[in-house]
Amino acid sequence: MRYTYPALIVKDEWVGYCTYLNDFDIVTQGDDVQDAIEMGADALWLMIDDYLQLDKPLPKPTYPEEHEGLLVAISVDVDTERGLLTTKMAAGLLGVSDARVRQMVCSGQLASKKIGRDNYVYLWSIRERQANPPKPGRPRKKAASAPAKGTEAV
Template sequence: MRKAYPIIISKVDDTVPFSVYIPDFDAYTQGEDIADAINMARDLIGLTGLAMTEDFHQEIPLPMSVKFKLKETDTLTLVDIDFDKYKRENDRTPVKKTLTIPSYLNTLGVEKKINFSALLAQALRETLKV
């Protein structure tokens, strides 16, 4: 379910380069530059939407469901998000896997106190470039 939400980007001061307000979620974030502000807004929308559905059993608000006013210095843009894809990409639920390795590697790994699960996860992230 891909949706596009309005966000309001404001230049506050030099200590916080860009402030972002997401009216439909009544939420704020910030970014170092415009691209970072958009990415931070997308992440906040994703996290908030998932928390609403999974933790609080609420529906995710529809885009542009809230009226808002812009100041003259504000920039209005849209941020798209696919909640299903966001959930898949951020799901950290452990999954048990059975694998086979040569006995000597197992022996050496145990002697060196290697965390096999962490090593496999690291190798998969590197191989999959995620």
């Protein structure tokens, strides 16, 4: 799906050109105007992808009436398989480390999809774990079966 948001490009004597995406409260920079627009498009794509992955509502585009600098509309295509999160994003939602999420994926405690070399965790799997958290402590070992009567260990 294509998303379009306004960006304000302002010349900065220290870093070149700054790109302000006020609807997402982020700033990026580039060496020239074209580079600043490309960097803004990359940042916009990442922000929209994160919002969609987390099922957060996207902010409405707001075009300022008064501004300094160059006002441009940046348009990006974001085709995300919704409900797939990186292990780092899953760790943030579950309040555990990235390594722990990878352990949970390997043990089958979280449903995931492998894309390339990376695992992506399904959002529904995280929500299910949040709704049914494990009991605290280590699981009990299963009781060893007793030998049958009349037989003795030698």
